[in-house]
Amino acid sequence: LGIAGVTLALLLLDSRRLGISTGFEDICSLVLPAPYFQRAAVVSGRRWRLPLLAGLVLGGFLSAVLGGGWEPTWRLGVFDRAIGFGPAGKLAWMFVGGLFIGFGTRLAGGCTSGHGIFGLANLELPSLITTLSFMAAGIATTQVVYRVLFPLVGAP
16 A cells, blocks of 8 residues: 555656666766766656655664564575575675666666556556566576576585
């Protein structure tokens, strides 16, 4: 209900689309003078997108702390047993994964929340195709990791 409320409020009050990937551009625009980050589509949304991002981070943190289950850790369960890169390897793995996510987000013209929530709510065909592509890629990647990669290295 909260996501629907924010989505509708943004649309009705300010003709804005809900999406998180542009929030990363907002953060970059605060420190990078490159014209790409200073374009009107990015800068004009700062007044609502930066508080939204801060609220997402704060809300997630508070939920974890108040739920009693949060502690910083480097343990990654099956990944550690299967791959076991150590802290530097984990950082490299996450960095490369982040690059792939960023590339896919720019290639698709938005993130999963923008297409999957807002685009589908507006019955936009490109968002349907993009969301199906995101889901198919996620399912395929999971199958490759768990059924091909992990057995190769002897993981359970």
